[in-house]
Amino acid sequence: MDLQDAETGERRPETLGEEIFGRILDLIYSTELAPGMVVNESVLATRFGVSRGPVREAIRRLQGIQLVSREPFLRARVVSLSAQAILELFQMREALEGYACRLAAQRMSEAEIDALIADLEAAHSGRQPEGARFDFHERVVRASGNNRIIDSLCGDLYHLLRIYRRISGAVPERKELAFTEHWQILRAIKMRDGALAESLMRSHVERAGRHVLAQVPETPSIAAADAEKRAS
Amino acid sequence: MDLQDAETGERRPETLGEEIFGRILDLIYSTELAPGMVVNESVLATRFGVSRGPVREAIRRLQGIQLVSREPFLRARVVSLSAQAILELFQMREALEGYACRLAAQRMSEAEIDALIADLEAAHSGRQPEGARFDFHERVVRASGNNRIIDSLCGDLYHLLRIYRRISGAVPERKELAFTEHWQILRAIKMRDGALAESLMRSHVERAGRHVLAQVPETPSIAAADAEKRAS
DNA sequence: GGTTGAAAATGTGTCAACAGTTTTGAGGTG
DNA sequence: CACCTCAAAACTGTTGACACATTTTCAACC
Numbered sequence: 132m133d134l135q136d137a138e139t140g141e142r143r144p145e146t147l148g149e150e151i152f153g154r155i156l157d158l159i160y161s162t163e164l165a166p167g168m169v170v171n172e173s174v175l176a177t178r179f180g181v182s183r184g185p186v187r188e189a190i191r192r193l194q195g196i197q198l199v200s201r202e203p204f205l206r207a208r209v210v211s212l213s214a215q216a217i218l219e220l221f222q223m224r225e226a227l228e229g230y231a232c233r234l235a236a237q238r239m240s241e242a243e244i245d246a247l248i249a250d251l252e253a254a255h256s257g258r259q260p261e262g263a264r265f266d267f268h269e270r271v272v273r274a275s276g277n278n279r280i281i282d283s284l285c286g287d288l289y290h291l292l293r294i295y296r297r298i299s300g301a302v303p304e305r306k307e308l309a310f311t312e313h314w315q316i317l318r319a320i321k322m323r324d325g326a327l328a329e330s331l332m333r334s335h336v337e338r339a340g341r342h343v344l345a346q347v348p349e350t351p352s353i354a355a356a357d358a359e360k361r362a363s
Numbered sequence: 364m365d366l367q368d369a370e371t372g373e374r375r376p377e378t379l380g381e382e383i384f385g386r387i388l389d390l391i392y393s394t395e396l397a398p399g400m401v402v403n404e405s406v407l408a409t410r411f412g413v414s415r416g417p418v419r420e421a422i423r424r425l426q427g428i429q430l431v432s433r434e435p436f437l438r439a440r441v442v443s444l445s446a447q448a449i450l451e452l453f454q455m456r457e458a459l460e461g462y463a464c465r466l467a468a469q470r471m472s473e474a475e476i477d478a479l480i481a482d483l484e485a486a487h488s489g490r491q492p493e494g495a496r497f498d499f500h501e502r503v504v505r506a507s508g509n510n511r512i513i514d515s516l517c518g519d520l521y522h523l524l525r526i527y528r529r530i531s532g533a534v535p536e537r538k539e540l541a542f543t544e545h546w547q548i549l550r551a552i553k554m555r556d557g558a559l560a561e562s563l564m565r566s567h568v569e570r571a572g573r574h575v576l577a578q579v580p581e582t583p584s585i586a587a588a589d590a591e592k593r594a595s
Numbered sequence: 596g597g598t599t600g601a602a603a604a605t606g607t608g609t610c611a612a613c614a615g616t617t618t619t620g621a622g623g624t625g
Numbered sequence: 626c627a628c629c630t631c632a633a634a635a636c637t638g639t640t641g642a643c644a645c646a647t648t649t650t651c652a653a654c655c
Contacts, residue, residue, distance in 0.1 A: 145435035145436070146435050146436075146607090146608065146609095147608075147609070148608080148609090149435070171635095171636075172636075172637070173635090173636075173637090181609080181610090182609055182610045182611070183610085183611090183637090184608080184609055184610065184611095185608085185609070185610095187637090187638095188420075188423060188608095191420060191423060191424070192423070192427065195423075195424065195427035195428075196427075202377075203377035203378045203381070203616090203637085203638090204377070204378075204615085204616050204617060204636085204637060204638075205616095205617075205636095205637085206617090206618095206636070206637080207637095216510075216511070219509045219510055219511040219512070220511055222462070222466070222509050222511075222512070223459070223462075223509065223511050223512050223515070225462065226458050226459055226461070226462030226463075226512070227455070227458055227459070229458070229462075230454070230455075230457065230458030230461075231458075234454070277451045277454050277455065278448075278451055279448070279451040279452060279454075279455050280451070280454070280455050280458070283455070283515075378637090378638065378639095379638075379639070380638080380639090403605095403606075404606075404607070405605095405606070405607090413639080413640090414639060414640045414641070415607090415640085415641090416638080416639055416640065416641095417638085417639070417640095419607090419608095420638095435607085435608090435646090436606085436607060436608080436645085436646050436647060437606095437607085437646095437647080438605095438606070438607080438647090438648095439607095
């Protein structure tokens with residue numbers, strides 16, 4: 132079934148709506164569609180050389196994962212998270228990733244744990260296998276084995292996170308602290324102490340959230356205003 | 364935002380797609396669209412007297428909240444939860460409602476707590492204010508103040524839960540036990556013991572999950588086959 | 596008799612045009 | 626000059642027709 136995913140160069144997104152969804156997502160990631168900006172169906176349709184139908188579907192899907200806000204006949208806008216919304220986002224991550232961490236401590240095999248530790252240390256010492264970036268949180272979440280939690284964290288929430296992640300990812304000292312915390316979490320998992328692993332993961336996520344909040348003091352209205360000017 | 368939910372009698376679903384979404388949801392709740400059955404766009408369109416467009420949007424939205432499964436050109440089907448999926452669903456509830464409970468213990472005012480206790484006991488003693496059914500879990504979740512968690516639990520997950528809820532809701536002894544557990548949770552909240560409240564809520568949800576699982580041993584394939592026959 | 600393969604049937608994906616609503620902005624009025 | 630009114634513009638919601646993919650049917654063939 133999955134035999135065309137290897138080296139075809141050009142992928143074949145099964146349906147047009149799927150492809151448009153991805154391309155709009157890229158526009159949002161590249162800040163060409165910044166938070167607060169209007170997402171116009173017909174403009175994007177002509178831009179991508181397709182009808183409004185697929186664009187409409189893509190926007191509805193983005194609306195479903197809360198990346199754009201919309202009301203019945205009003206224009207859709209890229210969601211711009213308030214400080215409150217960012218706090219709530221990270222709280223939800225605390226709840227879900229903490230629990231996933233607890234499950235991982237129960238379910239992972241010794242071999243899996245050791246492999247994860249090895250990958251973590253490899254990524255930290257600089258030499259990560261090129262092409263596959265190491266994502267500690269995703270690895271732990273997937274190890275939980277709960278597909279519903281996996282989909283929620285690696286799907287919907289991940290997109291939102293990614294917009295605000297570059298902020299906290301670049302600071303070197305933060306990176307060093309994150310490695311230490313990741314290592315401690317893995318140690319708790321290896322000791323099969325689910326409660327401790329969950330607690331550590333919660334603290335870790337909460338710290339990351341505070342860091343993001345500190346870097347994004349209050350730019351929701353500014354971004355929206357700026358977006359408005361560019362839209363005209 | 365939730366101001367038309369009270370006593371208007373007839374709601375005014377702003378757009379056709381919204382209304383169709385609700386009507387398909389009702390069809391699923393009434394088991395006219397049972398788990399495993401095919402959701403046909405054109406059939407529903409003619410049935411509701413609208414074009415395929417709004418129906419298509421509604422189905423995509425149902426797909427977004429995981430009530431129907433679908434692949435590019437294949438037919439959409441009402442999702443039929445396996446035992447594994449039910450387990451995962453309740454685990455996610457454990458994580459989210461537990462955390463919400465902890466937040467509620469921090470944020471609720473004394474007056475809010477007392478009011479909730481009063482409503483719980485009123486509902487238990489039979490005389491609940493007619494028209495507004497008492498939902499303990501929803502009340503606690505909303506008291507958490509985290510809108511993202513609220514939307515997730517009272518929106519997406521709630522619809523899935525509701526399909527399997529009638530099973531566990533009807534048993535009298537279960538109802539009595541649930542009241543006791545609810546009461547204990549509220550007591551922990553009143554003592555401002557967030558950790559205890561979270562722990563109690565997790566146990567409570569887990570117990571409910573086991574109860575549902577026991578009542579639904581293995582009917583996924585049966586339901587799907589039955590659905591197939593009715594579809595022809 | 597069972598299997599393979601083509602063609603009809605069914606259903607989803609896409610499109611362009613139409614209808615209804617919101618926004619814009621020009622003109623008039625106090 | 627500010628405010629209100631109202632029509633044109635812009636945009637979203639909806640529709641029916643057409644294109645493509647899948648599934649099913651059924652007949653020819655091994």
